[in-house]
Amino acid sequence: xxxxxxxxxxxxxxxxxxxxxxxxxxxxxxxxxxxxxxxxxxxxxxxxxxxxxxxxxxxxxxxxxxxxxxxxxxxxxxxxxxxxxxxxxxxxxxxxxxxxxxxxxxxxxxxxxxxxxxxxxxxxxxxxxxxxxxxxxxxxxxxxxxxxxxxxxxxxxxxxxxxxxxxxxxxxxxxxxxxxxxxxxxxxxxxxxxxxxxxxxxxxxxxxxxxxxxxxxxxxxxxxxxxxxxxxxxxxxxxxxxxxxxxxxxxxxxxxxxxxxxxxxxxxxxxxxxxxxxxxxxxxxxxxxxxxxxxxxxxxxxxxxxxxxxxxxxxxxxxx
Numbered sequence: 001x002x003x004x005x006x007x008x009x010x011x012x013x014x015x016x017x018x019x020x021x022x023x024x025x026x027x028x029x030x031x032x033x034x035x036x037x038x039x040x041x042x043x044x045x046x047x048x049x050x051x052x053x054x055x056x057x058x059x060x061x062x063x064x065x066x067x068x069x070x071x072x073x074x075x076x077x078x079x080x081x082x083x084x085x086x087x088x089x090x091x092x093x094x095x096x097x098x099x100x101x102x103x104x105x106x107x108x109x110x111x112x113x114x115x116x117x118x119x120x121x122x123x124x125x126x127x128x129x130x131x132x133x134x135x136x137x138x139x140x141x142x143x144x145x146x147x148x149x150x151x152x153x154x155x156x157x158x159x160x161x162x163x164x165x166x167x168x169x170x171x172x173x174x175x176x177x178x179x180x181x182x183x184x185x186x187x188x189x190x191x192x193x194x195x196x197x198x199x200x201x202x203x204x205x206x207x208x209x210x211x212x213x214x215x216x217x218x219x220x221x222x223x224x225x226x227x228x229x230x231x232x233x234x235x236x237x238x239x240x241x242x243x244x245x246x247x248x249x250x251x252x253x254x255x256x257x258x259x260x261x262x263x264x265x266x267x268x269x270x271x272x273x274x275x276x277x278x279x280x281x282x283x284x285x286x287x288x289x290x291x292x293x294x295x296x297x298x299x300x301x302x303x304x305x306x307x308x309x310x311x312x313x314x315x316x317x318x319x320x
Contacts, residue, residue, distance in 0.1 A: 011290065019290065020093075020285070021090065024088070024091055024281060025084070027276070028089070028277055039269060043236055058265075074136075077131040077151075082131075097112060117179045134148060136235075185217060190295065193212065210286065210292060216278070216294070225271065230259060232266065281293070
């Protein structure tokens with residue numbers, strides 16, 4: 001494989017999955033931390049759409065009424081919570097993708113992508129839930145706590161040990177979103193190599209491969225943002241006691257508003273964040289001597305290098 005001749009870590013080994021987990025933690029934690037001000041505004045727009053009814057005006061209102069520090073409220077929950085979530089999501093996705101492809105082959109790629117991302121996201125959500133619950137409270141209730149250190153004890157005192165995972169007891173739309181985003185990424189990578197670059201990944205430079213990851217990542221982010229917007233509004237409303245049930249949130253908000261409220265802000269956040277996540281994640285893999293993401297485990301008969309394939313094809317052409 002071009003650019004990976006000095007590979008030190010074997011694909012699908014324990015070290016490989018360790019690199020994927022570490023890469024997921026770093027890329028997801030760092031990007032979500034950087035997006036804290038926009039995330040804080042998004043949550044306020046969900047909870048109080050009348051007061052925070054625009055991107056610029058919402059930031060101005062937060063800055064004026066609560067000070068610049070309010071924009072970074074909940075940063076520790078973003079860094080730690082999403083770091084753990086990213087490690088589980090990316091690491092386990094690669095693991096389950098290998099397991100399911102070994103069991104099923106590559107006859108139904110969509111099913112393998114869906115089930116792999118679903119399996120990984122379940123563990124990722126369990127890791128994230130306590131941090132997300134406290135983060136939303138810290139962001140929208142200034143008197144609740146200053147951060148994770150004092151927020152966790154207060155949250156457990158009021159909600160109990162099961163309170164931080166009530167999110168999992170509701171219909172978890174985010175599992176579906178994760179399935180769609182990972183599958184969109186996989187097919188976007190395949191489409192770019194097959195129809196735009198018209199060459200195999202192994203024949204591309206590292207810069208080209210990382211560019212493909214970024215483009216596919218942004219495509220998956222755009223699709224996931226639109227689909228997940230209703231779920232994001234519902235979760236914010238339920239966490240902040242604006243409604244008791246999911247159906248009550250839907251009635252109060254309206255179907256159209258579920259898809260459009262704060263959508264530009266979320267697109268501004270999620271698009272660059274997911275794109276940067278895939279860039280950092282695959283950069284870590286490349287620096288470790290591994291190929292970028294996309295595709296299933298190669299069968300033994302597909303493991304030949306490109307030169308070997310070209311020689312075999314040329315020999316066959318000569319015989320014909």
